[in-house]
Amino acid sequence: MARPMESTEPRAAQVGERPARGPIVALAGSPNVGKSSVFNALTGLSQHVGNWAGKTVEQKTGVCHHRGRALEIIDLPGTYSLTANSPEEQIARDYVIKERPDVVVVVVNAANLERTLYLLAELLELPAPVIVAVNMMDVAEGQGMHVEAHVLQAALGIPVVPLTATHREGLPELLAAIDGLLDGHIAFRPARPELGEGPEALIARIEGIIGAHAPTPYPRRWLALKLLEGDKEVTALLRARLPDAEWQAAEAILHDHEDAVLAIASARYEWIGRMVRAAVRRPRAGAVSLTERLDRVATHPYAGPALLIGLLGLIFWLVYHLAQPVVGLLEVAVGAGAGLARTALAGGPPWLGGLVADGILGGVGTVLTLLPILAVFFAAIAFLEDVGYLARGAFVADRFMHHLGLHGKSFLPLFLGFGCNVPAVLGSRILDSRRDRLLTTLLVPLVPCAGRMGVLVFVAGALFGSRGPLVILALLALDLAVIGLSGVLFNRLLLQGERPAFIMELPLYHLPNWRTIAIHTWQRLVQFVQRAGTVILLLSVAVWTLAALPAGAIDSSYLAAIGRGLGPLGALMGLDWRMMVALLASIVAKEQAIATLAVLTAGSAAPLAARLPQLLSPAAGLAFLVVQMLFVPCIGTLTAIRHETGSWRWTAFSVAYLAVLSFGVGIVVYQVARLFALGV
């Protein structure tokens, strides 16, 4: 059945073009095959996390030292196939075709061999030496399945290594196989998927039409295959490259065989079925798997949402009990550092002490105090993803999230936003499509974080006394409505027609791999400090400068001048310039609004809570609460938005939208409240 692979260009020449670098090993695999465990097992902590050139897709590289050789390991994005439907798939196939890695290791899931081998069937069409790593052997055994790797190896004609990456079992064998291919000790005679008479004949005809026009470095057969599969990128490429007559001939074939894509996929699975059948022993029928039992609860119409809310509540509990004490200690340390700086710089100009103590150390403090909170959030999300729960949560939430045009998975980051908006924005990365990530990122700032809620509760309590909780409830109801309407609005106006399908694998549950979770959390923290840290620091210094210059006092500063400039806008909401400055100051950190008001209204001995009712009529108070709730988020969140969208334009859009929205709703609330005689 197998057909020997056509010889490809000599590889030695390719390797020779990369002097001073070790051989390159690319890791490919579908989602949920434990690819990152394999990557971690190979590279340990010698990893670098960045982005693929020009994309917002994460790229992980690392080095594996083995027998005096430094193997460069590239982790390709997890994809089910190699059709250019998503940036991930595009990146994975471009890398294999254009960068020509020396070895491609395809990681497959032993408990789910048939479906995860689909990617192999696609990769074998490309000129790359491939090794199959059958990972999660322990999970398969737990399911009562047994995979005989040597049988699979004989059928496929390429090295097949059984692996339990979480316990580092099978790693020496995998490295030996990589060595064997690199040194030419192992013959590489892959069986290439037979696609059946119909598709093969069509491929041959299209190959004939493409002839010498195939653009390098694409293999001609692969181009023909992808054209038949309706691949957008290849279609555009060939339309541009082929002379008109040839393109029309090709198009005529495509038009008559629109269903070829179905036949090709079916043939691949049929081929995989033949390869796998002899190598896998199935469990006895009738056994109820662990996954089935757990899903009876996790995806239950009532128990499922309860579990989801319970787990998210548990995350907040962990933040409160694990992260907050550390945050407290860090705040004390930063405060002490600021005190020391002030003392040390007491001889210099007064602005210098302020800049170092409040501007720079204030910024460092923001970054530092975020870290424990982020660590708990990152670890919690990584845990839920690793054990397989995350997809269930998305499934449960999709019932109502899809009304907002959102993917079920968006629920998690949005909900986490109640704790802190920064990890919520960063957490949007669990979403698979760029559109969903963008939409979620734009909606997160509307979720009131703990800091914002603190300000709201304080002001509502000071102004409305025992009716404060009712006001807060009304505010939250308004907020949910605004989130819903904004979701619908963004969908209609900005992202129209792009709604992706909800179709998602629910992976098998398995025990958490603490090492993977720890490495993931560590990397995300380092990345946050590296990328967001400097921006937060700079913005923090900038805001301090505005608040301190020219005279060193906030009520005569540029910030106050801006606040006074906004006076006419504030007047529409019954807010004087001091309230506007407090709003602007909340961009540094939401709690800052209270501290700023305290400074600006100093002069009376009464505490701020007692002074507020004199500053704000009930109507103006409601307007202030609404604006504070919907206003531009803090610097940390803005930096995260810039980081995740990879675009200053979307960040600016977010700021503009929230500013217009908050002031707009604020004005409406004030004017309506005055009609009900709350203005006095």
Add this chain to the structure above:
Amino acid sequence: MITQQMEEYLEAIGKLEERGEAVTTSALARECKVSQPTVTQMLHRLTEQGLIRYAPRKEVSLTEAGRALAATVIRRHRLWERFLHDVLGLRWDQVHDQACRLEHATSPEVERRLAQTLGDSDTCPHGHAIPGTGHLDAHPATMPLASLQPAQSALIDKVEEDSALLRRLDVLGIRPGALVQVEAVAPEDGTLTLTVDGHRQTMDRASAEQVATAPLSAAEAQAAAAMPERLPLGDLAPGDTATVAEFLAGRGLVARCLALGFTPGAEVRMVQNLHGGPVIVLVRDTRVALGRGEAQKIIVTRSGGSHGQANGVH
């Protein structure tokens, strides 16, 4: 000038004729939910336009032109219902009202494209024939479900378009093409015990009066039980197994389905299917969650005899 209102009346007359009921002013008033004088007024206008023949206290009948117009409106209505249900994934109790509005704003070109998109569908989701598809003659003799004798088998032909009824029927698995067998009829209130596609259900008499069936002989019933049946993946009940037949979706979704293992001929088992929300199915040892809309776009065939034995767990 034919107004939207006139189209509604022609549609109502057409439907009454289709059901074999007498087309009287009182029947029309009931059908259109208006008073009898209003009906009389409209009937005069329709007569002036040459669309109907009408004399006071006589039955109304359509002229040639009126009949053609009525058929067009009914056709558009039912095409829209099919489209809303099959392609957009609306529930079958939601489609009637939408279609009522869309039918008047449909150009011949849109009607042609709709029919093209829907392929060989010849009835609305509730089983009523779409005029112009030649379905009319297929089931000449139907009988209300309530009139079937114990042990009698029948295929569901069509159901009345009342949304409360439709929701009840949905829960019972009663839809056109379903195979039912009457097990028993309670002597007190006429409650029926039925097997619907292999699942035992009970049903009140009033609902059963509104379901039309095509009774089967014993031999036909046996053949029907063994016949494969085509339906959207989202209509499978939990525990049902079926094989993927085709996709009613664009390239992008098809590509994702294929990569996840939904290839023509692949076996799928419904794991969880709650009203409205997304579903969970098992395909190639993988649990996959699909949105309701996506699940309606994958057409599967279910072999009639496989019900009830589909509890093997992977």
